[in-house]
Amino acid sequence: MLQSVNYGGSSHSNFGLVSGANLLYNDLRTVEGTGAASSDMGDNATVGIRQEVATNSSIVASLGNLNLNSIIDTEDKGRFVMDLFFTKASDRFLLWERGMNSKMLVEALDDTGSVLSSYLFNSNNSQYTGFGIDTKEITYTQKVGSQGLLLNGATSKRLRLTASGAVSNGPDFKVVSTPVPEPATIVGTLLAAGAAFSARRKKQQATEAEA
Numbered sequence: 590m591l592q593s594v595n596y597g598g599s600s601h602s603n604f605g606l607v608s609g610a611n612l613l614y615n616d617l618r619t620v621e622g623t624g625a626a627s628s629d630m631g632d633n634a635t636v637g638i639r640q641e642v643a644t645n646s647s648i649v650a651s652l653g654n655l656n657l658n659s660i661i662d663t664e665d666k667g668r669f670v671m672d673l674f675f676t677k678a679s680d681r682f683l684l685w686e687r688g689m690n691s692k693m694l695v696e697a698l699d700d701t702g703s704v705l706s707s708y709l710f711n712s713n714n715s716q717y718t719g720f721g722i723d724t725k726e727i728t729y730t731q732k733v734g735s736q737g738l739l740l741n742g743a744t745s746k747r748l749r750l751t752a753s754g755a756v757s758n759g760p761d762f763k764v765v766s767t768p769v770p771e772p773a774t775i776v777g778t779l780l781a782a783g784a785a786f787s788a789r790r791k792k793q794q795a796t797e798a799e800a
Contacts, residue, residue, distance in 0.1 A: 591765070604767060605679055607764065609649060610649050610673055612626070615668075626663050626752070627643050630658055630724055638650040648671065658724065662724065662726055665758055665759040672748070672750075674746060679769055680743060682764055683766070684736050685762060686710070688712070689717065692753075692756065692758065696750075699747075720732075721733055748764070
C-alpha cells in the first residue's frame with residue numbers, strides 16, 4: 590500500500606485517486622495474449638480486480654486505490670486510449686510502471702478536452718523503486734519504476750493515456766496525483782508562519798528591553 594513519497598525535499602502523503610474513466614479505444618481480445626488494457630492485481634492483493642477486458646468501472650477499481658499491486662496491464666502489442674478523471678485538479682502526477690520497458694503518451698486536458706500539456710512517458714527515464722511485483726496474470730516478479738510528471742504551471746483533473754501498439758510495448762501502470770493545496774490552506778500556512786515570526790520578534794524585543 591502506498592503510504593508516502595519523497596520529492597522536493599519533502600514527504601507527501603495526500604494523494605488524489607482516479608475517480609472516473611472513459612475508455613475511448615481498446616484493442617479487442619480474441620485469444621490469449623491479444624487485446625490491450627486489462628485490470629490486474631497482485632496475487633495477495635486485498636483490493637483491486639482482475640478482468641481480462643478492461644471497462645470504465647474496472648479501470649476505476651484498479652486505479653482508484655493505493656495498492657501498487659492493483660494496476661492496468663497492457664499486452665505487448667496492444668493499443669488503447671483512455672481518459673482518467675480525478676476529483677481535484679493537480680499540477681503533478683506520479684506514475685509507476687511494471688517492467689521498466691514501456692512508453693505511453695500522457696496528455697493533461699482541460700474541462701473542454703483541449704490539451705494543456707503532453708509528455709511521452711518513457712520508462713528508460715524512470716527511477717527503480719527497489720521492489721518488484723507479480724500479478725495474477727504474470728507469474729514472475731518484474732521491477733517497478735517510478736516517474737513524476739509536472740505540468741509546468743497548468744493544473745488538470747483529467748489525463749488522457751495512449752499506448753500505441755508495439756511502439757509502447759505494453760505499459761503496466763499505476764497513477765495518482767498529489768493535489769494542489771487549497772488557497773485557504775496556503776493562506777493558513779502563511780498566517781501561521783507570520784504568527785510564529787511575530788512571536789519570535791516580540792520575544793527578541795522583550796529580551797532587548799531587559800538588557
